[in-house]
Amino acid sequence: MLTEATRATAPATAAKALLAVRGLEAWYGESHVLHGIDFDVAPGEVVTLLGRNGAGKTTTLKSIIGIMGKRKGSVSFDGTETINLPSRTIARLGIGFVPEERGIYSSLNVEENLLLPPQVKPGGLTLEQIFELFPNLKERLKSQGTKLSGGEQQMLAIGRILRTGANLLLLDEPTEGLAPVIIDQIGRTIAKLKREGFTIILVEQNFRFAATVADRHYVVEQGKVVDMIPNEALERNIDKLHGYLGV
Template sequence: MTEAEPHLTVRGLQAWYGESQALRGMDFVVRRGEVVTLLGRNGAGKTSTLRSIVGILRQRTGSVVFEGRETVGLKSNAIARLGIGYCPEERGIFASLTVEENLLLPPVVAPGGMTVAEIHDLFPNLRSRGRTPGTKLSGGEQQMLAIARILRTGARLLLLDEPTEGLAPVIVKAIGEVLRVLKQRGFTIVLVEQNFRFAATVADRHYVVDGGRVVAEMTNHEIAARQDELKTMLGV
């Protein structure tokens, strides 16, 4: 694998919810076109990392450089406009919007996004469901929709928070397929996961997060050899 330029560089990222500190100096790098996972147990700081990168979690210090631009200090809408797509935990499908409205909601921030037709080819289940209220879809379909809607916008970096959580194995497999297609199309992806077996099927590299910082880094090749170490760190 060739050493591509860094797409996202996180250095010394700290973040707080009120008084309580969630991140204590996250450091990691994601290169262009890479799929990287943040692994870790509940409360390790994975979700907070994504929320800090997109600026939803505003109380943050340190450095997050995306495509050469510092984003700490920007508001979340400005960060999104730089080309970052965010798929939150619990999917964030809007109940008062139809499937089509949900899909078309995020504004286009850059040219080069996928067309609706391409998205429907990738997620055939969504094709005929346009008028259905968003939350009337099954959990798997909602997850597909949550990913689908950030593919239109021209965002080049996708942040996906536990896209497989609570889904049946067959759907998890389908999402894995989708991620591989997205990687082929050149998207850079940061994936938050608890399930390292799933992560190993899609990712290039893994960062293990604990106590609000990165405690280990491994490539996908190392994961088999270091499985015991990983299991201890993840508490599984």
């Protein structure tokens, strides 16, 4: 059940939503993973999906971008219903997905990895703008993509999507396994992208990091959104959040 705070917030958010997800269900083969996901994201917002491992957070991102084998419900992006569209069409609407495993091509160098995805919309960042965000990439331009450190590979995966013109970014566990100094850099990058008008959905286990960048937090349990906590209310709901996450 959604809390009263969630119900009170949802209609106002839905009225201006860039992304509206309603009754989203998804399956891996015969395994029913999502059981009616509902949430909204307004233009320019950063929201997180929080929850224990296996709750359905990554599956939600994959369902939004259309790479699940079976899904049903409604996913509306900028007024376009996408639930029956193939992933290549969804991406061209302006949704970019950075998977947890990053998807760096081992046979390509940094520059080739950056240039590989097509531009789907006007407004994508130039290489120079990407290098302003991630100076390390410019220094490693001719290095093989998979020879980079974990942090550099994460920068490359995010930079590659920013070049395409996508304005909704789906980031799956962007700080996992990274050193604190790199996590800080990723956080500064997300904050800058937000200031520049990007909309971001972040799956993140590190809710302390999420609190530094997000506007709102959706809690996912057993394939459903069970709560929404505004970032300004996070501290006074910390015990409840610990209960959700099993901390």
